[in-house]
Amino acid sequence: MKISVFIISFIISISLSAQHDKVLEIRAYYKEVKSNIAINNPDSISYYYSDQIIRNRYDAQWRAIGIFHDTITYWYGDAMEAANMDGNTSQDSSWALKLVTISSQYSTMHQYREWLFLDGKLIFHFDKLDGSEYNPDSNWEYRYYFNDNKLIRFMSGGEIIGYDDDPASIILSGEEMKTMFRSIIRN
Known part of the structure; x- marks a missing residue:
């Protein structure tokens, strides 16, 4: 019985360690992408291309909302090169998308x-979300880490917590971003 408990504990610790290592890899890649974005300059060689979509640019009042606007920014590498990357059997140009x-x-x-x-x-x-100052519950900060479309870590603020909801809506939102990106770069 003690050996079984030890083996199960050992397997769980290896799994958690692998997830932690993957999270560290994701963080390192995130920092690399953000630093490459930070040095983008029209007068020098840029690491990434960038396209923006701005909705309600002049802040016209929206019914039942008031002031509303948003800016969507796509950061990506060479789409033709990405379409021909190893492992990209469908020649999907969205492989160029970074952030x-x-x-x-x-x-x-x-x-x-x-x-x-x-x-x-x-x-x-x-x-x-930085919500209303009158309602502190309307503020949140969430981080979701994925490996092969599986949620491996969920954080609220700086705290690692369990995530009971199905992350399918988050993955779907990522697919929607890729679909919009494909429509932008299509020739």
Whole structure:
């Protein structure tokens, strides 16, 4: 009995260690992408291309919301090169996609979201809402880490917590970002 408990504990610890290592890999890749974005400059060689979609640019009042606007930014590498990468059997140009950010303003609330991709797969999603100062429950900050479309870590604020909901909606939102990206870069 003690040996069985030890073996099960050992297997669980190896699994958790592998997940932790994957999270560290994702964080390192995230930092690399963000640093490459930070040095993008029109007067020098850039690591990534960038396209933006701005909705309600001049902040016209929206019914039942008030001030509303959002900016979607796509950061990506060479689409033709990505379509011919090893492992990309479908020649999917969305493999070029590195990061999508959406910054949204809803009256007094601000939401910021990120989708990080590697080889055409969502590996990280960040979602932060700075809600009403009168309702502290309307503020949140979530981080989702994925490996092969499986959630491996969920964080609320800086705390690792269990995630009981199905992450399918997060994965679907990543697929929607890729679909929009494909429509932008299509020739």
